[in-house]
Amino acid sequence: MPESIQFFTTGHLNEYGVSLVVDAVRLNRMDELPKKIVRHIEGCDQCKEQILQVTDLTVQQSLDQSTPHPYFDTHKKRSEFPIMWYRAAAVLAVALAGGITYYLLNQQQTSHQIDFTVHPPAIESTQTRTEDFFTATQNNLYADNFVPSPNLDDVIQSDFRSATIEVFSPNNGEFVHPPITFRWEHFDRPMKLKILTNKEITILTSIVTTNSFITTKKFEPGLYYWKLEADDELLYIGNFFVR
Amino acid sequence: MPLPTETLDITLLRNNKHEFILRCQRIIEIVVKHYMKTGMFAPTQFDDTVQTINEELINRLHRIEQNFNGSVLLNTYMNVVIRNICIRIHEKSRTEIKTEPLTDELIPHDHGNIHSLMFQDEYRRLAIVLKLYGAKQSKLKFCFKIYFRMPVTGLDVDSTFDTATGVEREYLLQHFGNTFDDTLEIDNFNILAPMMNKQERNNTTGSSLRRWTLEHLSRVIKLLNGTPPVKTHTKETVKILFEQFSR
Numbered sequence: 001m002p003e004s005i006q007f008f009t010t011g012h013l014n015e016y017g018v019s020l021v022v023d024a025v026r027l028n029r030m031d032e033l034p035k036k037i038v039r040h041i042e043g044c045d046q047c048k049e050q051i052l053q054v055t056d057l058t059v060q061q062s063l064d065q066s067t068p069h070p071y072f073d074t075h076k077k078r079s080e081f082p083i084m085w086y087r088a089a090a091v092l093a094v095a096l097a098g099g100i101t102y103y104l105l106n107q108q109q110t111s112h113q114i115d116f117t118v119h120p121p122a123i124e125s126t127q128t129r130t131e132d133f134f135t136a137t138q139n140n141l142y143a144d145n146f147v148p149s150p151n152l153d154d155v156i157q158s159d160f161r162s163a164t165i166e167v168f169s170p171n172n173g174e175f176v177h178p179p180i181t182f183r184w185e186h187f188d189r190p191m192k193l194k195i196l197t198n199k200e201i202t203i204l205t206s207i208v209t210t211n212s213f214i215t216t217k218k219f220e221p222g223l224y225y226w227k228l229e230a231d232d233e234l235l236y237i238g239n240f241f242v243r
Numbered sequence: 244m245p246l247p248t249e250t251l252d253i254t255l256l257r258n259n260k261h262e263f264i265l266r267c268q269r270i271i272e273i274v275v276k277h278y279m280k281t282g283m284f285a286p287t288q289f290d291d292t293v294q295t296i297n298e299e300l301i302n303r304l305h306r307i308e309q310n311f312n313g314s315v316l317l318n319t320y321m322n323v324v325i326r327n328i329c330i331r332i333h334e335k336s337r338t339e340i341k342t343e344p345l346t347d348e349l350i351p352h353d354h355g356n357i358h359s360l361m362f363q364d365e366y367r368r369l370a371i372v373l374k375l376y377g378a379k380q381s382k383l384k385f386c387f388k389i390y391f392r393m394p395v396t397g398l399d400v401d402s403t404f405d406t407a408t409g410v411e412r413e414y415l416l417q418h419f420g421n422t423f424d425d426t427l428e429i430d431n432f433n434i435l436a437p438m439m440n441k442q443e444r445n446n447t448t449g450s451s452l453r454r455w456t457l458e459h460l461s462r463v464i465k466l467l468n469g470t471p472p473v474k475t476h477t478k479e480t481v482k483i484l485f486e487q488f489s490r
Contacts, residue, residue, distance in 0.1 A: 006314075015323045019315035022323070025371055038377040048375045049466055050323075055371055057322050060273050064250045064318070071314050150379070151447055151455050199446045 006037060013040065013047045020071055021047075022054045026063055029072050043154060145222025146241070149198050152225045155237050165228060170240040177243070179216045182226065184236065186211045191230045198223040251317040256308050264301065267321055271296050274325045281473040283333050292332060299328050362484075365467065365476075369484045372466050382439070384489070386456040388419070389431050391482045393489060395419045404442050411438060429453060 006017035013021070017037055024030045030038075041047050068074055156172065168183040170176050182193060193213050195204040204217060208228075219242040228236040256263045275292050278284050284292050303324070311320065376383050385403040388395050400407060400415050407415070418434050433449030440446055447455075460478060467476045 015320060015327070016312065016315055018323050019319040021375075022319050023316055025374060026319075030374055030377070041375050042377040042379055045462055045466060048372065049470060051375060052368060052371055052466060053469070054319070054323050054326055056368065057270075057274050057277055057326060058319060059367070060277070061270065061318070061322075064316075069316065147444075149445065149447075150443060151445070151451060154455065155458065200451070201446060 006034070007040075011040075012044065013037065013050070018047070018050050018054055021051045022058055023069060023071070025051070025055050026058060027065070027069065027072065029069075032072050142221065145198060145220060147198055148223060148239075149196075149200050149225065152196070152200065152237060152239070155234070156225075156239065165235045167228075167236050167238060170238070172238045173241065175241045175243055178219060179214050180219075180240070181212060181214050183212045184228065187228075187230070187235075189230050191228050191235065194227045194229065196225045196227070198225070200225075251321060253308075253311060253313060253317060256304070256311070256317070260301075260304055263304070264297065267300065267325070268293075270318070270321055271300075271325055274322065274329055278329050278333070281469065283329070292329070295332055296325060296328050300325070362487075365474075365480075366484050366487055368467055369463070369481070369488060372463055373488070382443075383456075383459055386435070386452065387460065387485055388489065389435055390428070390453075390456050390460065391485060392422070392424055392431075393486060394421055394423070404438055406442055407438065411441075414438075432456070 006013060006020060008014045021030075021033060021037060021041060024033050041051065165187055166185040168185070169181055190207055190209045193204075193206050193208050194202050195215070195217075196202050204215065206213060206215075221242050223239060223241055225237060225239045227234060251263065251266055255266070271293055275284065275289060275296070279286055279289065307324065311317065373380055373384065381399075381403040385395065385399055387393075388399065395415065397412070397416060400412050404411070404415070415435075415438060419431070423431065429449060431449075432453040436447060436449040436452045439452060460481065464476045464478070464481055465472075467481070468474045
């Protein structure tokens with residue numbers, strides 16, 4: 001079952017999504033919910049509230065557990081079986097390929113004279129392996145720069161939602177290229193603009209008195225957060241990506 | 244004690260809409276009474292509200308029949324649908340919250356147990372809210388314990404910090420394993436922050452972790468109180484519920 005049918009186009013849970021979570025709460029099967037739903041409700045108070053309200057209603061009603069649940073007992077089991085089959089097939093295929101290779105190598109060794117020539121060490125392949133490792137490590141580091149900060153993401157999703165200031169750019173989650181322009185509505189006090197990495201390390205702080213700020217700073221590719229503060233009060237927090 | 248409701252099924256919806264609507268009546272009654280208790284509808288509006296819900300439900304039945312994808316329990320789904328209709332009726336009428344005296348039907352007769360029932364109900368609601376935090380649940384509970392100055396157990400440490408070494412585990416228990424009323428709040432979070440950073444591969448300060456905790460505490464309070472607020476939970480009441488929860 002595609003997960004999208006549990007979400008409205010607005011990104012919030014629709015009636016099916018809410019019902020599924022309520023069923024999970026009542027049946028104590030939260031661990032079996034689709035990951036996408038769990039991730040969404042973790043940060044969405046609006047959906048949490050709907051779920052809580054519907055649970056308040058349904059706990060007053062009897063729950064028929066005599067029939068299997070259409071998602072947890074039927075759909076999930078159906079979708080788990082092919083995975084198990086795929087896994088079994090993959091193990092068999094590897095074993096078969098190993099067996100054939102072993103057989104062919106044995107055939108070659110018995111049908112040819114033994115080669116006593118000393119071969120030079122396989123420097124190239126070692127280098128390739130080192131490079132592969134290095135590239136993989138670099139890729140991991142690169143990917144690490146895009147991992148969202150749970151703390152800052154929570155604040156972005158929280159209800160205060162920059163009640164005091166409206167921001168025009170960059171939009172949350174936007175991919176930007178330096179020079180980056182930050183624009184917001186007029187504010188009558190000087191503010192502090194901060195840019196932070198996804199590890200919550202502040203890499204730029206500037207006092208701003210107008211309604212925009214441009215930085216030509218070179219950013220490593222990754223996810224960044226930016227804040228507007230006045231008198232130590234957080235007015236806005238948003239994020240953007242640099243490719 | 245859950246009230247018995249009729250089991251709804253899609254075959255009934257397809258073959259006998261009249262019977263399906265009849266079976267929905269108990270759910271409609273429960274939902275409307277629930278919202279009457281919260282002040283969304285006045286008790287005098289009960290019959291009218293039920294009537295309006297039925298009219299709208301009859302208009303929507305064909306669409307529900309065509310669109311229902313069978314991935315959830317139809318009873319739960321109908322609760323969501325009826326609840327949404329209630330919210331829409333309320334928004335349309337734009338009536339103010341009415342707090343009329345509870346009728347005999349709405350109030351538990353055993354007055355001695357009212358507080359106990361209310362407490363149990365709110366305790367259950369807090370447990371659901373915490374569950375909805377998913378993977379963050381253990382972090383939230385641990386941070387709440389530190390904020391409320393409640394001693395943590397080895398089990399709390401193990402369920403929150405699966406990367407903690409034996410020394411780190413002891414370190415946390417040494418600081419927070421017994422009462423820690425004489426320490427500064429910020430110091431407690433400063434002690435906790437490095438462990439949380441290790442667990443989350445993050446780099447945050449104690450002050451930021453404290454802010455995160457307070458932010459989520461106010462969100463939990465808001466959820467428990469509802470929108471518009473129909474309860475009056477505060478940090479203190481949540482602390483009492485949470486203490487019970489942690490026993």
